[in-house]
Amino acid sequence: MAEVAELAGVSISTVSKVANGSADVxxxxxxxxxxxxxxxxxxxxxxxxxxxTVTVLVxxxxxxTNVEFLAGAMAEAQSxxxxxxxxxxxxxxxxxxxxxxxxxxxTRAVIALSSALRAEHHxxxxxRGIPLIVVYPQDTENLVAPSIGATDWAGGVSAxxxxxxxxxxxxxxxxxxxxxxxxxxxxxxxxxxxESAGAPLAPQHVVEGTFDYESGIRQALELLRGxxxxxxxxxxxxxxxxGALEAARRLGLRVPEDLSLVGFDDIAPSxxxxxxLTTVAQPLKEMGALAITMALSLIENQPLAVRDAVLTxxxxxxxxxxxxxx
Amino acid sequence: MAEVAELAGVSISTVSKVANGSADVxxxxxxxxxxxxxxxxxxxxxxxxxxxTVTVLVxxxxxxTNVEFLAGAMAEAQSxxxxxxxxxxxxxxxxxxxxxxxxxxxTRAVIALSSALRAEHHxxxxxRGIPLIVVYPQDTENLVAPSIGATDWAGGVSAxxxxxxxxxxxxxxxxxxxxxxxxxxxxxxxxxxxESAGAPLAPQHVVEGTFDYESGIRQALELLRGxxxxxxxxxxxxxxxxGALEAARRLGLRVPEDLSLVGFDDIAPSxxxxxxLTTVAQPLKEMGALAITMALSLIENQPLAVRDAVLTxxxxxxxxxxxxxx
Numbered sequence: 043m044a045e046v047a048e049l050a051g052v053s054i055s056t057v058s059k060v061a062n063g064s065a066d067v068x069x070x071x072x073x074x075x076x077x078x079x080x081x082x083x084x085x086x087x088x089x090x091x092x093x094x095t096v097t098v099l100v101x102x103x104x105x106x107t108n109v110e111f112l113a114g115a116m117a118e119a120q121s122x123x124x125x126x127x128x129x130x131x132x133x134x135x136x137x138x139x140x141x142x143x144x145x146x147x148x149t150r151a152v153i154a155l156s157s158a159l160r161a162e163h164h165x166x167x168x169x170r171g172i173p174l175i176v177v178y179p180q181d182t183e184n185l186v187a188p189s190i191g192a193t194d195w196a197g198g199v200s201a202x203x204x205x206x207x208x209x210x211x212x213x214x215x216x217x218x219x220x221x222x223x224x225x226x227x228x229x230x231x232x233x234x235x236x237e238s239a240g241a242p243l244a245p246q247h248v249v250e251g252t253f254d255y256e257s258g259i260r261q262a263l264e265l266l267r268g269x270x271x272x273x274x275x276x277x278x279x280x281x282x283x284x285g286a287l288e289a290a291r292r293l294g295l296r297v298p299e300d301l302s303l304v305g306f307d308d309i310a311p312s313x314x315x316x317x318x319l320t321t322v323a324q325p326l327k328e329m330g331a332l333a334i335t336m337a338l339s340l341i342e343n344q345p346l347a348v349r350d351a352v353l354t355x356x357x358x359x360x361x362x363x364x365x366x367x368x
Numbered sequence: 369m370a371e372v373a374e375l376a377g378v379s380i381s382t383v384s385k386v387a388n389g390s391a392d393v394x395x396x397x398x399x400x401x402x403x404x405x406x407x408x409x410x411x412x413x414x415x416x417x418x419x420x421t422v423t424v425l426v427x428x429x430x431x432x433t434n435v436e437f438l439a440g441a442m443a444e445a446q447s448x449x450x451x452x453x454x455x456x457x458x459x460x461x462x463x464x465x466x467x468x469x470x471x472x473x474x475t476r477a478v479i480a481l482s483s484a485l486r487a488e489h490h491x492x493x494x495x496r497g498i499p500l501i502v503v504y505p506q507d508t509e510n511l512v513a514p515s516i517g518a519t520d521w522a523g524g525v526s527a528x529x530x531x532x533x534x535x536x537x538x539x540x541x542x543x544x545x546x547x548x549x550x551x552x553x554x555x556x557x558x559x560x561x562x563e564s565a566g567a568p569l570a571p572q573h574v575v576e577g578t579f580d581y582e583s584g585i586r587q588a589l590e591l592l593r594g595x596x597x598x599x600x601x602x603x604x605x606x607x608x609x610x611g612a613l614e615a616a617r618r619l620g621l622r623v624p625e626d627l628s629l630v631g632f633d634d635i636a637p638s639x640x641x642x643x644x645l646t647t648v649a650q651p652l653k654e655m656g657a658l659a660i661t662m663a664l665s666l667i668e669n670q671p672l673a674v675r676d677a678v679l680t681x682x683x684x685x686x687x688x689x690x691x692x693x694x
Contacts, residue, residue, distance in 0.1 A: 060497065061471065073669060076472035076497040081419070093407065093473065095453070103439045104636050106432075113429045116454055125474065126454045127421070128442055145387065146402035147419065148451065171386065171402040255640040281640060288642035310430050311637035314581040314607060316614035343399060 046078045095125040096337045097149040101158070103130065106280075106309030107326060108155055111177065114330025115153070122334060131158075141166045151337035153177065154187075161186055173340035175333055178224060179350070188336060189350045190329050194224045197322035197355035198231025201276045201304040204320070204357055206239050210274035210302060210366045214247040216261040216286060218278035225253075228278045228306055228322075247272060251282065258285020266293055266301070273301060273366040280305035280312040283319050283362070298364035308358055317361030325353045372404045421451040422663045423475040427484070429456065432606075432635030433652060434481055437503065440656025441479070448660060457484075467492045477663035479503065480513075487512055499666035501659055504550060505676070514662060515676045516655050520550045523648035523681035524557025527602045527630040530646070530683055532565050536600035536628060536692045540573040542587040542612060544604035551579075554604045554632055554648075573598060577608065584611020592619055592627070599627060599692040606631035606638040609645050609688070624690035634684055643687030651679045 043061070047054045052071060059067050060075040067075070098115055100108050112128075119126040127149060131140055135158045144152060144167060152167060155177045164187045167174045179189040205213065215232055218225025233243045249264055251257035258277060265272060266289060277283035283305030287297055295301050297317060305312055308323030332351055339346050369387070373380045378397060385393050386401040393401070424441055426434050438454075445452040453475060457466055461484045470478060470493060478493060481503045490513045493500045505515040531539065541558055544551025559569045575590055577583035584603060591598060592615060603609035609631030613623055621627050623643060631638055634649030658677055665672050 061473070072497045076476075079472050080421075080476060095406075095451070103442060104435055106435075106636070109430055109432075109435050112454070116429060116456055119454075120456060123469075125421070128438070128445075128452050128454060130442055130446060143449075146405050147387070150402075150406060171398045284637075284640045284642070288640075288644070291642040310432070311610075311640065314610045314614075314637065315641065316610070316617040318614070 046075060049078055050075045093125065094123075094338075094341065095127050095149045096151045096153065096334060096341075097127045097129050097144070098333075099129050099131070099152055099154045099159070101130060101155070103128070106311055107307050107324070110309060110326035111155060111330040111333075114327030115334050116330070117327070118331035118334040122338060124334065124338065126334075136163065144170065144172055146171055150341045151175070153333045153337060173337065175336050175340070177329060177333060188340070188346055190333055190336070190353070191224070191351070192324045192329065192353050193355050194227035195231035195234075197306060197324075198228040198233075198276070199235040200231075200355065200357045201306070201322055202232045202235035202239070204359065204363065205274040205276070205302060205304065206236070206241065208274075208302065208363060208365050211241055212270065212272045212274065212366075213241065213243055214265045214272035214275045215243060215249070216258055216265075216275060216277040216282045217248055217250045218253050218282070220250055225278050228276075232276050244270075253279040253281055255281045255285040255288075258282030259289050260285075262286035262289035263292070266290065266295065274304075274363075275301065276304045276306075278306055280307040280309045280319060280321055283321065284311070284315055287315055287319075287362070297362050300367050302363040302366070304357075304363060313360065315362075320360045320363040321358050322355050323358045324355055329353055372401060376401045376404055419451065420449075420664075420667065421453050421475045422477045422479065422660060422667075423453045423455050423470070424659075425455050425457070425478055425480045425485070427456060427481070429454070432637055433633050433650070436635060436652035437481060437656040437659075440653030441660050442656070443653070444657035444660040448664060450660065450664065452660075462489065470496065470498055472497055476667045477501070479659045479663060499663065501662050501666070503655060503659060514666070514672055516659055516662070516679070517550070517677070518650045518655065518679050519681050520553035521557035521560075523632060523650075524554040524559075524602070525561040526557075526681065526683045527632070527648055528558045528561035528565070530685065530689065531600040531602070531628060531630065532562070532567065534600075534628065534689060534691050537567055538596065538598045538600065538692075539567065539569055540591045540598035540601045541569060541575070542584055542591075542601060542603040542608045543574055543576045544579050544608070546576055551604050554602075558602050570596075579605040579607060581607045581611040581614075584608030585615050586611075588612035588615035589618070592616065592621065600630075600689075601627065602630045602632075604632055606633040606635045606645060606647055609647065610637070610641055613641055613645075613688070623688050626693050628689040628692070630683075630689060639686065641688075646686045646689040647684050648681050649684045650681055655679055 043057050047057045060072050151173045153175045164174050174187040176187045176189045217229045236243050249261040251261045290297050305319045305321035308321045312319040312321050369383045373383045477499045479501045490500050500513040502513045502515045543555045562569050575587040577587040616623050631645045631647035634647045638645040638647050
């Protein structure tokens with residue numbers, strides 16, 4: 043405070059007034075003092091944690107899975123009095139030198155969400171004393187950072203069991219990109235459960251795509267126009283399932299009367315479709331809250347309860363699944 | 369740096385190594401120095417702006433309109449090298465004393481998005497030298513803070529003109545809550561344009577609700593089950609329009625063959641429905657970018673180009689509108 047007072051050419055009591063939000067300081071003086079206070083990050087003792095910043099790094103904040111995760115992270119950050127900052131990198135991969143903006147003065151931990159950070163980025167952050175937490179790890183073998191994921195394989199199993207229990211026998215899968223771990227795990231769980239039940243998934247009934255709506259439309263049109271039309275489809279994401287709803291509409295098929303659909307994620311829009319989607323819910327909010335908890339442990343050099351946390355998915359039954367057509 | 373070195377009991381060159389991310393400092397020392405650097409917010413000259421934090425205050429980050437706004441704010445913050453922080457208040461109204469967490473050390477400006485901040489909150493922030501920008505102002509008369517909104521009334525007009533041009537003559541409106549300015553403006557524009565075209569909107573064809581999906585279902589069921597069923601519905605939000613899609617499905621009505629639907633907002637999910645929604649797009653990303661620009665001007669005591677900015681809406685025609693049934 044004394045330093046700021048000297049730099050600003052005002053008394054310490056004026057600096058104190060500005061720091062405490064008192065109204066009786068002139069406009070220009072206040073602005074000057076406030077700027078210096080922020081630059082030197084003056085920290086009243088009772089509020090210290092507010093000044094601890096954790097950065098969430100997202101590739102596309104418009105993705106509803108990211109939004110749900112952020113909602114959970116925000117709530118936890120708020121209750122822990124941590125400031126939550128948001129960053130993105132523009133391309134699929136951070137540009138050269140991009141990682142250098144993260145210094146201990148800017149943030150104390152980075153949570154990378156569906157990002158393309160690689161081992162080298164992790165090392166760059168680690169060398170600055172900034173821990174990294176990876177959500178949806180794409181490559182567990184080479185992963186050096188602690189991670190948070192969900193039980194994708196078990197989620198695929200639960201989708202299969204639900205559709206089997208409704209009496210379906212002709213299944214198909216709108217798979218996600220095979221290069222992602224989560225897409226492979228979801229398909230594998232679905233396939234394994236069907237096989238165990240004596241209803242193996244035919245290779246022509248698995249169509250690979252990406253996690254988005256347009257892909258869902260294309261994949262579902264291919265399956266629904268093909269021979270031996272399935273009565274039950276499991277999509278690797280809710281957005282693909284939303285695309286399948288549109289494909290069904292184009293073909294004049296009713297959901298769930300003619301076709302049952304199960305999605306994956308439980309993003310907010312999946313309860314607002316016509317009909318609302320049955321889906322395998324990821325505990326996205328809990329994953330977000332856990333990421334903050336883990337970040338704080340790492341910042342404070344505490345051991346992590348679990349280094350690679352895998353949270354449990356659960357089936358949410360809504361209107362898009364029913365008994366197969368007679 | 370010298371101060372941090374003294375407090376940490378290390379040499380200035382060690383502090384410099386930590387600040388610049390050099391690997392050759394012991395783990396414990398680095399953590400201690402990094403914490404002090406963050407507390408004192410050490411600012412390398414070439415990166416100064418990164419340390420300027422602007423806070424976006426949202427009530428519910430899961431709302432897709434907020435997400436689009438944030439995406440725009442993030443991109444602009446990134447290009448201006450400003451750190452973007454996120455905060456929420458839990459209830460409809462911030463709890464007593466909640467505003468006190470915002471000090472010039474924590475943030476330099478607050479952007480309040482669909483929030484319930486009142487004039488007194490604005491004054492509390494102003495007395496600390498923290499400018500406030502209000503997005504979607506609810507009460508322009510008593511508003512003391514600069515604001516950002518969209519041309520809601522003109523958006524209502526464009527929805528009416530589009531439906532008139534398709535040949536519709538039986539219209540209805542799923543209105544938003546009348547206590548909000550934006551809901552009244554959207555209804556008023558729609559009504560005025562229909563009246564000018566000699567097709568006045570009957571009072572029983574305006575049903576008030578809230579901006580959400582469940583409300584859209586209820587409102588649309590009421591209208592579609594009533595006498596003199598409309599062939600064209602304008603909803604005050606995309607979520608209400610999504611509810612109307614579900615109501616139509618329940619009644620066995622096809623969109624757009626039996627019923628045309630126009631939404632408002634152009635949130636991401638509105639292009640992923642079955643069929644995709646025709647909607648009045650708010651320039652949400654531009655609004656987010658503008659909020660950052662305005663915040664920087666206010667922080668730097670520059671005059672604002674426009675104090676209360678109103679950005680232009682535009683009609684996006686997708687699959688939910690067509691000619692009326694014969």
